[in-house]
Amino acid sequence: MAEAVSTPARLAVVVGGAGGVGWALARALAENPTYDRVIVLSRRFPADWPATDTQHRLVWMPADILDEDSLGAAAVRIAALGAPTLILIATGVLHGEGLAPEKTLRAVTAEALSRVFLVNAVGPALVAKHLLPLTPRDQPSVLAALSARVGSIGDNQLGGWYGYRASKAALNMLIRTLAIEHRRTRPLGVCVALHPGTVDTALSAPFKAGVADGRLFAAEQSAAALLAVIEGLGPQANGGFYAWDGAPIPW
Ligand SMILES: NC(=O)c1ccc[n+]([C@@H]2O[C@H](COP(=O)([O-])OP(=O)(O)OC[C@H]3O[C@@H](n4cnc5c(N)ncnc54)[C@H](OP(=O)(O)O)[C@@H]3O)[C@@H](O)[C@H]2O)c1
Numbered sequence: 001m002a003e004a005v006s007t008p009a010r011l012a013v014v015v016g017g018a019g020g021v022g023w024a025l026a027r028a029l030a031e032n033p034t035y036d037r038v039i040v041l042s043r044r045f046p047a048d049w050p051a052t053d054t055q056h057r058l059v060w061m062p063a064d065i066l067d068e069d070s071l072g073a074a075a076v077r078i079a080a081l082g083a084p085t086l087i088l089i090a091t092g093v094l095h096g097e098g099l100a101p102e103k104t105l106r107a108v109t110a111e112a113l114s115r116v117f118l119v120n121a122v123g124p125a126l127v128a129k130h131l132l133p134l135t136p137r138d139q140p141s142v143l144a145a146l147s148a149r150v151g152s153i154g155d156n157q158l159g160g161w162y163g164y165r166a167s168k169a170a171l172n173m174l175i176r177t178l179a180i181e182h183r184r185t186r187p188l189g190v191c192v193a194l195h196p197g198t199v200d201t202a203l204s205a206p207f208k209a210g211v212a213d214g215r216l217f218a219a220e221q222s223a224a225a226l227l228a229v230i231e232g233l234g235p236q237a238n239g240g241f242y243a244w245d246g247a248p249i250p251w
């Protein structure tokens with residue numbers, strides 16, 4: 001009798017999968033036959049989790065990106081399912097209780113700067129530390145972290161938003177740096193920072209009144225555009241910063 005050969009599961013991971021763009025990415029990936037399982041990591045269970053995921057394509061695991069124990073535990077559970085070929089980091093913060101983008105230097109505080117840096121730069125670096133080693137050595141893989149165009153130093157003509165801008169610039173440098181290291185053991189691995197466009201989510205809600213007509217994407221629109229960009233990334237894209245339409249963004 002021929003021995004059954006089991007094919008490894010094809011996995012995508014979405015960190016921050018309960019957020020606006022993150023959840024849209026997870027749902028789009030769950031419809032994509034390229035992946036057997038889409039693993040959603042978030043602090044809270046996504047509110048819109050489908051009752052009818054009969055194929056069990058979506059898998060939820062709790063994780064706080066600032067808690068390495070939770071990331072380590074999720075990594076162990078993911079590794080038991082297979083080697084992910086796509087890791088999306090869709091966490092981030094712009095405003096919250098006691099936190100608002102600074103219009104002037106006078107509004108800058110150590111507490112707010114530290115909080116934004118922790119979530120937007122430190123957290124994604126810790127995610128990469130725990131999840132990148134799970135990617136296969138001999139197959140193409142992508143890690144994409146959601147950054148923001150306002151994190152571009154070269155593109156900054158308006159000023160303001162000190163913490164958010166600087167934390168995304170720091171994220172971009174972390175991605176660039178880990179991309180170089182990752183390539184040494186994963187020649188087919190690609191790590192990038194992506195700008196999702198201005199997207200209608202909780203993060204952009206207080207600012208969307210000022211967005212020009214037609215420039216505010218639905219989360220589903222942004223997710224589809226980002227996944228198309230990711231699909232087209234070749235090895236030369238490693239360490240780059242790209243917009244939702246695939247155009248490179250200056251550092
Ligand atoms: N929306 C836009 O216009 C826009 C534009 C440019 C860039 N971006 C970037 O795109 C990404 C996604 O943003 P979004 O619009 O989808 O925002 P969102 O709906 O607010 O989602 C952000 C998610 O990050 C999660 N998060 C924050 N801290 C976390 C932590 N310590 N551990 C785990 N999860 C944590 C939040 O989890 P909880 O739900 O538990 O709070 C939330 O689900 C962000 O990096 C953002 O900076 C967005």
